[in-house]
Amino acid sequence: MPLVLGGQAVYEGVMLRSNNHMTIAVRTATGKIALHSEPLNQRHKALRLPFVRGVVALYDAIALGLRGLRLSLLMGLSEEEKHIAEPHNFAWQTILGLSLAIVLFVALPHLISAQLPMDDRWALSGIEGIVRLFVFIAFLWFVGRSKEAQRLFAYHGAEHKAVHAFEHNASLSVDGLKPFPPEHPRCGTAFLLLVLLVKIALFAFLPVGGWQGVLMRIVMLPVVASISFELLRLGATKPIFGWLSLPGLWLQKLTTREPDEQQLEVALAALKELLRLEGLIVHSHNNSTRHSLTEGR
Structure with missing residues (x-):
């Protein structure tokens, strides 16, 4: 089975993962x-079946994403700043972030569309989807105006360039990463956009109005994720379905930036370390230090 890489941007760095390992590379305060690496639990074959793997991928994206962000803060912050990453602070920030996402992208669009004097469920679901898409894009645009988000988006672009370089057997160097675009068809942003579009079709069959409708939409998220994941795979792997990736690639104009050479060095360090763990190369980044974080998973 060919090696498939994924990942995300983290605080001042990049997290890359395969089916077997996760590696985080961070530019420290100095x-x-x-570098930090750890093995990943192997999934049962049943969890890799079509439509099941999408739900697993959603769980992994959230769980590993939060863990990667947490570890990157511990690795990258100075000693004086690490108090903001204390476990109880990070836990509350995570709960607040997930709650805000449910309110903005699930409850608000539904409650707005439910107020319209219409009986056509398909029309209401379409309006709900348009409101949800507008809120999502507006949120990305607003958040992306900050300097911190700009750096995170640049590391997002660096992560994509590293994955592109691996997939195209390019030189494992900063110059080898530079020619590739900062967008990637398997990006989580593309996945989220497909989720928004699939919701329009599925939510037309759900009750409209009240918190019962909101709760039903939350319960349906695993089904939405499974279908969206399969569509994402089709767009990324089958040329005839390449058009499925186009909206996600366009949306990544908001969530990626062209990285500088230092950010590419970080992405390259994560890539080399992951390939070393997979036995594909002998040496990793020569100027990096490895962190041994004993924090519980």
Whole structure:
């Protein structure tokens, strides 16, 4: 089975993962690159079946994403700043973030569309989807105006360039990563956009109005994720379905930026370390330091 890589941007760095390992590379407060790696639990074959794997991928994206962000803060912050990453602070920030996402992208669009004097469920679901898409794009645009988000989006682009370089057997160097675009068809942004579009079709069959309708939409998220994941795979792997990736690639104009050479160095360090763990190369980044974080999973 060919090696498939994924990942995300984290605080001042990049997280890359395969089916077997996760590696995080972070530019520390001293300017050095710190590395952290750990093995991933192997999934049962049944969890890799079509339509099941989408739900697993959604869980992994949330769980590993939050863990990667947490570890990157511990690796990258100075000693004076690490108090903001204390476990109880991070836990509350995570709960607040997930709650805000449910309110903005599930409850608000539904409650707005439910107020319209219409009986056609398909029309209401379409309006709900348009409102949800507008809120999502507006949120990305607003958040993306901050300097911190700009750096995170640049690391997002660096992560994509590293994955592109691996997939195209390019030189494992900063110059080898530069020619590739900062967008990637398997990006989580593309996945989220497909989720928004699939919801329009599925939510037309759900009750409209009240918190019962909101709860039903939350319960249906695993089904939406499974269908969206399969569509994402089709767009990324089958040329005839390449058009499925286009909206996600366009939306990544908001969530990626062209990285600088230092950010590419970080992404390259994560890529080399992951390939070393997979036995595909012998040496990893020469100027990096490895962190041994004993924090519980």
